[in-house]
Amino acid sequence: MIPVILYASETGNAADTAHRIARAFRSHHRKISCQPMNLFPLSSLPHTNLLILVTSTHGRGDPPPTMLPLWNALLRSSLPEDILEDVHYAIFGLGDSSYERFCWAGKMLARRMEGLGANKMGEPGWGDERSPNGIEDAFLPWLQQTLDLFLPYLPSTSSSPPLPLTGLPPPIYSLRPVSVLDDVPVNLDRLSISPLPTNGHSTAAPSRVEDSVQGHGSSSSKPDDWVWATLGKNTRVTKEGWWQDVRGIEIEFEDPETMPYLPGSICSLQPQSSTEDVDAFLEMSGLEDQADIPMTIEAILEEQPLAPHLPPSSAQTTLRLLLTNHLDIRASPRKSFFEWLRRLSPDERERERLDEFIADPDEIHTYATRPSRTITETLADFRQTRIPLTHILEILPPLRRRQFSIASSWEAHPGKVQLLVALVEYKTNLKIPRKGLCSSWLNALTVGTRIPIHIAPPTLFLPPSPETPVILVGPGTGVAPMRAFTEVRARHGAAIDTAVYFGCRSMTTDCFYASEWEQYKKQGVKVEIAASRDQAEKLYVQHLIKRDKQRIREWIVDRGGSVYITGSSNAMPREVREAIAWCISAEGAGDMSEEESKVYVERMFEEKRGGEESW
Ligand SMILES: Cc1cc2nc3c(=O)[nH]c(=O)nc-3n(C[C@H](O)[C@H](O)[C@H](O)COP(=O)(O)O)c2cc1C
Structure with missing residues (x-):
């Protein structure tokens, strides 16, 4: 019996934790397999006797996308209630208790496993980034408990004592020189191979060369579910001299038969x-x-x-x-x-x-x-x-792919994807200048370069009827999906029932898509721009929402409208939700108590009347 660790991770912490668990089992000379949840054959789950689940939580209590295939399969109502009766499982969740739904994905998963008859091995562990020692406070005791419970069931592959944490475990992957070049010496065990060169640079370095070995194109290899595309445009969209350099990027699909993407879809790039x-x-x-x-x-x-x-x-x-x-x-x-x-x-x-x-x-x-x-x-x-x-x-x-909300709609820009990418540039607290890996890679590409991209379906969906009012709130680069939604709404005759709340520092420096907003205003879209520094008092989107309390109440409560919030994951999404709740409360323009209005807004998001996407 070989236990299986399945992990779902967005930024790598859960994956790293899962591999630490695997190493702990291997150091006790036990076999174990460690894989991302989305690559595990779901039909094997009921026959996996010993299972360890590791997942983080993202969004507002959402599972990482790699948990979704498993999660959706487990949610099927047709599943027998005892389908997982042969499964014994332990679970460790990673999260941050400053979020309302702490470790929610892990907690939902644990509940569903129980509901399907799986047997819990020990108490779940909930790792909290806010804990004094981060997730370690929960992880170390949970790991010990899990080893204690699992090891007795597993045959040992060696009679030697467990390898200490400081011992080098045998490798799990090998890098083998290709046989035609076997005369080239490669000493895999060597820790140090040659003296450091004096000029600090390797002379033979070809630049960005994945395919110099494979012999096609200038860019990296393409995973199966990615498609080839070409960088079409890279234009600065903030004023020259403004501290932040934001780029309007346009990428063209290579294949004219590419399936159209929905507005709000997400584009991944592999830097x-x-x-x-x-x-x-x-x-x-x-x-x-x-x-x-x-x-x-x-x-x-x-x-x-x-x-x-x-x-x-x-x-x-x-x-x-x-x-x-x-x-x-x-x-x-x-x-x-x-x-x-x-x-x-x-x-x-x-x-x-x-x-x-x-x-x-x-x-x-x-x-x-x-x-x-x-x-x-x-x-x-x-x-x-x-x-x-x-x-x-x-x-x-792993060098992680980076995700961007697509700023364009297929209807307005067929065959193309437009992105709004802020070039990340800052000084570390050691005063070392630093550039974001993905944005500097993208910015260094010349127009015409072939790159692989991946398009993931949206998590936010416009209401099916153009008559349903929508309120789109997207300050900064958060405006990207809102611009795509506005393009679609305007094309479907829904301009007058669409409101856009966009926030920037100043109308003259970082007001993205300024000329388009003027056009949309003429078509009836309510475009409200909070330029925070253009007046003595700071002005933010939530202030404009409160100012428009009558319309907000009417569109949401009387007409069943939807609200979308996208952008930075700091205080903004919460403050916008609070502003909306205020508008529909008796203090604003409605008749609900403060508590009722908050519950109403929460329920709207639960019922997918709009949604939130923050990064
Ligand atoms: C945008 C964002 C949203 C998050 N939302 C939640 C949440 O709702 N609940 C929670 O417990 N943790 C939340 N977290 C914290 C993550 O779960 C935590 O950082 C975790 O270590 C990430 O693991 P990963 O790298 O495997 O994805 C969030 C983190 C980010 C960046």
């Missing part, structure tokens, strides 16, 4: 690490002479499939391509990274420092998270420690 970053990492790790050797990746353990962010074992790759397209060398190191360094460091003083990091999450926060220190910079501080090729695929986190 690449820059040549400079890859060179810096290779230099730091002493792996330059291994960088361009063609290799394939294989899973060593039969129960553990290759992680989905890695190229399939049939594909030829190189270390440089892996670092460019698949592995994140600019990520902020998590605790698991320091645990790896501790296993690898030959130096007493480094080990002491690493032990401090492992014992105290606050130390990691101060050293890595707060100053946005990257993995490469961390390696520069731990000069004696080298990441070996044998374990590099496990140690470096």
